[in-house]
Amino acid sequence: MRTPSRKCARQMSPHPQSPSQSFLFPELHWFMLWLFTLPALPAAQVASLPARPGAADGKVEAIIITARPQDGRDKIDRRTYDVRTDPAVAGMGATDVLSRLPSVTVSPAGRVALRGDPGVVVMIDGKVPANGTSALQALPSSSITKVEIMTNPSAQFAPEGTAGVINIITRKPTVDTLTGTLTARINSLGDINLSSSADLKRNGWAVASRLSLNRNESKSDGDALQTSAVNGNPITQRQDRGVTALDSSLVNLSVTRAALGRGDLTLEVQNLEGTIDGVTLSTFDVWANGTNDRLVETKTLRSDTRQTNLNGTYSEKWPDDHGSLEASIDHGVTRQRNQVHFVDRPAGASLATTDYTTTLRTSGSDDEAKIAMVANLAGPSILSFGGAANRTKSSIARAYSGQAIGGTDDTGVFDGRRSRVSGYATYQFPLAGLLIMPGMRIEFEDLAVASPLASHAKGATRLFPSLHTSRPLGGGKLKASYSRRISRPSLSLYDERRTLVSVGRFRYGNAELKPTTSDSFEISYETSAAGALMGASIYLRVSHDPWQDFTTARNDGTLLTTPINYDRTRSGGVEFTSRGGSFFGFGYSASLNIFYQELILLSNAHPSSTGRLTFSGNATIEKKFKNGDRYQAFITGTGRSQTIQGHQAAYSQVDLNYSHNLTPSVVLSAGIVDLFNANRFRVVTFNNGAVIRASTEPNTRAVKMAIVYKFGQRR
Numbered sequence: 001m002r003t004p005s006r007k008c009a010r011q012m013s014p015h016p017q018s019p020s021q022s023f024l025f026p027e028l029h030w031f032m033l034w035l036f037t038l039p040a041l042p043a044a045q046v047a048s049l050p051a052r053p054g055a056a057d058g059k060v061e062a063i064i065i066t067a068r069p070q071d072g073r074d075k076i077d078r079r080t081y082d083v084r085t086d087p088a089v090a091g092m093g094a095t096d097v098l099s100r101l102p103s104v105t106v107s108p109a110g111r112v113a114l115r116g117d118p119g120v121v122v123m124i125d126g127k128v129p130a131n132g133t134s135a136l137q138a139l140p141s142s143s144i145t146k147v148e149i150m151t152n153p154s155a156q157f158a159p160e161g162t163a164g165v166i167n168i169i170t171r172k173p174t175v176d177t178l179t180g181t182l183t184a185r186i187n188s189l190g191d192i193n194l195s196s197s198a199d200l201k202r203n204g205w206a207v208a209s210r211l212s213l214n215r216n217e218s219k220s221d222g223d224a225l226q227t228s229a230v231n232g233n234p235i236t237q238r239q240d241r242g243v244t245a246l247d248s249s250l251v252n253l254s255v256t257r258a259a260l261g262r263g264d265l266t267l268e269v270q271n272l273e274g275t276i277d278g279v280t281l282s283t284f285d286v287w288a289n290g291t292n293d294r295l296v297e298t299k300t301l302r303s304d305t306r307q308t309n310l311n312g313t314y315s316e317k318w319p320d321d322h323g324s325l326e327a328s329i330d331h332g333v334t335r336q337r338n339q340v341h342f343v344d345r346p347a348g349a350s351l352a353t354t355d356y357t358t359t360l361r362t363s364g365s366d367d368e369a370k371i372a373m374v375a376n377l378a379g380p381s382i383l384s385f386g387g388a389a390n391r392t393k394s395s396i397a398r399a400y401s402g403q404a405i406g407g408t409d410d411t412g413v414f415d416g417r418r419s420r421v422s423g424y425a426t427y428q429f430p431l432a433g434l435l436i437m438p439g440m441r442i443e444f445e446d447l448a449v450a451s452p453l454a455s456h457a458k459g460a461t462r463l464f465p466s467l468h469t470s471r472p473l474g475g476g477k478l479k480a481s482y483s484r485r486i487s488r489p490s491l492s493l494y495d496e497r498r499t500l501v502s503v504g505r506f507r508y509g510n511a512e513l514k515p516t517t518s519d520s521f522e523i524s525y526e527t528s529a530a531g532a533l534m535g536a537s538i539y540l541r542v543s544h545d546p547w548q549d550f551t552t553a554r555n556d557g558t559l560l561t562t563p564i565n566y567d568r569t570r571s572g573g574v575e576f577t578s579r580g581g582s583f584f585g586f587g588y589s590a591s592l593n594i595f596y597q598e599l600i601l602l603s604n605a606h607p608s609s610t611g612r613l614t615f616s617g618n619a620t621i622e623k624k625f626k627n628g629d630r631y632q633a634f635i636t637g638t639g640r641s642q643t644i645q646g647h648q649a650a651y652s653q654v655d656l657n658y659s660h661n662l663t664p665s666v667v668l669s670a671g672i673v674d675l676f677n678a679n680r681f682r683v684v685t686f687n688n689g690a691v692i693r694a695s696t697e698p699n700t701r702a703v704k705m706a707i708v709y710k711f712g713q714r715r
Contacts, residue, residue: 076428076479077153077154077156077437077466077468078149078150078153078167079102079148079149079150080147080149081101081147081148082146083097083141083145083147084146092140092141092706093136093138093140093141093185094137094140094144096141097144098112098136098147098166098168099634100620101149102149102591102618103115103593104149104166104618105617105618105636105637107638107651107681110136112136112166114149114166115151115163115164115595115616116593116595117162117163119163119516119518120161120165121158121160121164122165122168123166123167124139124168124170125167125168125170127311128160129309135270137214137216138248139170140183140193142181142708143171143181143197144169144170144171147166147168148167148169149166150165150167151163151164152164152468152483152520152521152539154468154483155426155464155466156386156424156426156439158388158422159441159443159464159485160486162487162541164485171197171208173199173208176202177202177712178199178200178712179198179199179200179712180198180199180710180711181710182195182709183195183706183707183708184707185704186705187703189702190215190217191215191217193212193213194213196210196212197209197210197211199712204257204258205257205258206256207253207254208253209251210250210252210253211249211250211252213249214246214247214249215246215247216245216246216248217243217244217245218244218245218700219244220244220696221240221697221699222238222239222241222697223239223240224238224693224694224695225237225692226553226559227693228689229690230689233287235286235287235690236284236504237284237285238283238285238503238504239282240282240502241282242278242281244301245277246274246275246276247274248273248274248275249273250271252268252269253268253269253270254266254267262317263315263316263325264314264315264316265314266311266313266314266315267311267312268309268312269309269310269311270308271306271307271308272305272306272307272308274304274305275303275305276301277301278299278300279301280297280301281297281298281299282296282299283296284296284297284503284504293346293347294347295345296347297342297343297345297502298342298343298345299340299341299502300340300341301338301339302339303339307332308333310330312328312329313326313329314328315327322375322376323374323375324373324374325374326372326373327370328368328371329368329369330367330368330369331365331367332365332366332367333365334364334365334366335362336360336361336362336363337359337362338362339357339358339359339360340357341357342355342358342503344503354403355403356402356403357400357401357402358398358400358499358500359399359401360397360398361396361397362395363394363395364392364393364394365391365393366390366392367390368391370386370389371386372385372386373386379430380429382427382428383425383428384427385424385426386423386424387423387424388423389421389422390418390420391418391419391420392417392491393415393416394417394491395413395414396413396495397412397413397414398410398412398413398497398499412452413452414450414492414494414497415449415450416447416449416491417448418448418488419445423442425440426438426466427439428468434469434470435469436467436468436469437467437468438466439465439466440463440466441464441465442464443463445459445460445462446459447459447460449495451495451496451497452497453496453497453511456512463484464483464486465482466482466483466484467482468481468482469481475527475528477527478524479524479526480522480524481520482519482520483519484517484519484520485517486516486517488515489513489515489547489563492509493510493563494509494511494513496509501561505558506559506560507560508561508562509563510562510564513547513565514545514565515545516543516544516545516565517543517545518541518542519541520540520541521539521540521541522538523537523538524536524537525537530580532578532579533578533579533580534576536574536575536576537575538572538574539572540570540571540572541570541571541572542569543570543571545565545567547564548563548564549561549563550563550564551685551692553692566644569599569600570598571597571598572595572596573594573595574595575591575592575593575594576590576592577590578590578591585623586621587622587624588622589620590617590620591617591619592615593615593616594613594614594615595614595615596611597612597614597641597642599643601642601644610642612640612642612647614638614641614642616637617636617637618634618636620632620633628661629658629659629660629661630657630658631656632657632658632659632671633654633655633656633657634654634655634656635652635654635655637650637653638651643683645685645686645687646683646685646686648683649680649681651678651681652678652679653674653678653679653700654675655671655672657669657670658670658671665710665711666707667708668705669706669707670703670704670705670706672702673703673704674700674702677699677701679698680695680696680697682694682695682696683695
């Protein structure tokens with residue numbers, strides 16, 4: 001099989017100049033001033049909106065996942081959803097819980113998006129988990145109490161995540177006895193999950209533990225057809241059939257010692273280990289000069305990962321609700337080994353047989369120290385300030401064995417390091433009937449990467465301002481906000497060495513890749529009526545130096561992909577949410593996000609502006625019976641989204657769920673996932689006179705069952 005040259009790799013990464021554009025949305029830098037022109041109300045009326053009529057104390061009997069006020073003082077930059085009293089999520093994982101929240105969608109591959117944008121940061125107890133989505137998959141719903149959604153976070157939060165922040169708050173020991181849950185989940189695809197959590201609080205000590213064992217099996221079908229944009233004739237076609245098995249275990253243990261002076265000292269250790277075994281059979285056809293060459297490839301994957309994280313936290317709450325202090329140190333270590341064995345068998349004499357193995361060893365560390373202080377002043381006034389120092393390191397070693405497929409610059413070691421120091425302050429105070437919270441974060445960043453190809457070092461100082469306002473209006477609450485955020489490429493994306501993905505497909509990094517910064521504006525209104533909580537939001541996001549994968553189709557049919565920046569984009573839209581329990585005796589929750597996405601189209605010889613109106617959303621309908629049984633139907637989906645070379649097709653999913661209390665301590669649930677097996681992932685790419693249509697069918701339809709046992713007095 002012929003392979004692309006390094007020269008070709010250099011030529012395939014265009015950095016387009018800004019073309020003449022006419023955007024749909026005008027600049028909205030003035031929109032915050034609009035709020036101040038409304039008739040002022042007495043400052044005493046600035047208060048939290050109850051989650052339901054008559055629920056001013058914040059104690060809500062949840063039928064489905066419902067909103068409720070924050071514990072303590074109201075913070076105007078977030079929405080909080082309580083899942084403790086929702087038995088419908090019993091036996092689910094964290095990603096299942098998130099997918100049922102307003103504004104949130106989860107793709108067939110498990111990628112979380114906020115208002116259809118995957119640039120969201122998901123945290124657990126205010127920290128980004130070192131093991132990413134693996135921690136979400138292993139976290140049972142029984143360990144979750146609340147979820148905070150911030151579509152426009154304040155400067156108090158690290159600026160990562162241009163789409164916003166989701167913060168999952170886990171259970172803490174609250175009673176002086178042993179409490180916990182045992183959960184078992186299975187489905188017809190062969191997935192098995194066994195998890196347990198246990199808490200104990202006694203004599204000034206608190207111990208919390210989580211254990212999760214997972215076995216996930218999946219089958220997927222893929223197809224990619226490359227045709228001529230001129231006459232529609234086929235150029236190449238690839239068909240994939242894959243089987244993958246993931247075995248993982250997660251152990252988490254934390255010990256807290258209370259009454260050390262006025263605060264608590266917590267030590268926590270978490271270890272995740274996982275192994276992936278997979279086999280993919282691919283058929284690759286190339287049409288050239290009226291002939292067809294076929295290659296059959298067998299790809300065998302073995303991946304081993306171990307991630308360990310240590311954390312020490314000191315926290316104290318000051319007397320009489322005057323404020324709090326928290327200081328923490330984190331140290332995380334990651335080790336990963338990926339080995340892929342390729343066997344390429346030609347169907348004709350024009351292609352040579354190849355048999356080779358690629359080995360990738362990755363090691364990295366993530367260290368962070370931070371401090372945060374909150375001073376509760378008179379009335380609703382709150383002053384928050386703090387700082388953080390973070391260092392991330394990654395080392396990637398590559399090796400080939402068997403028949404050589406590339407030059408020596410594709411092997412060797414890549415080293416990357418990113419260091420950041422930051423400080424922030426926010427101040428929430430009442431003024432003329434408004435509740436106002438300005439904020440500012442300053443950050444200093446150093447980035448250094450080195451590989452057999454090149455070395456680079458960069459530094460930057462950035463400001464991340466934010467402004468949030470809130471006021472009562474017409475029985476509801478009107479909010480307006482602005483924030484600046486950033487999306488940083490992972491260190492591995494700076495590695496320019498070639499990576500073989502599968503027959504005919506290669507990936508490259510981009511050492512010149514820039515982070516994306518975004519300015520976000522939002523106006524929202526929320527009110528309660530007829531037993532329901534309803535809201536509407538209008539938002540606009542302007543992103544500078546966004547990046548996406550850019551694919552080049554070569555004359556021999558091979559595809560080369562690299563991430564590139566492409567000037568700036570704008571997107572904006574309107575979102576509607578409603579949730580309640582009086583819809584013909586059914587509880588319901590629904591959100592619909594309609595937005596317009598604009599970006600630079602690079603599929604033609606000359607860059608041009610393009611855009612598309614699309615949507616995302618979810619809905620849950622639930623019926624509760626007197627004996628405690630619950631029936632639930634859930635639907636989620638997104639519309640077609642634009643890319644810089646084409647588009648991604650829409651997808652949708654329908655789930656059904658039933659739960660029954662066998663005893664006060666045992667809950668049984670059963671259901672169907674992806675009822676219509678409609679989950680599909682389709683991408684259309686235009687490049688160099690060729691059209692590439694790729695699709696993946698993960699085949700996620702399954703019958704599932706779960707049983708949850710609660711012991712002690714957990715609440």
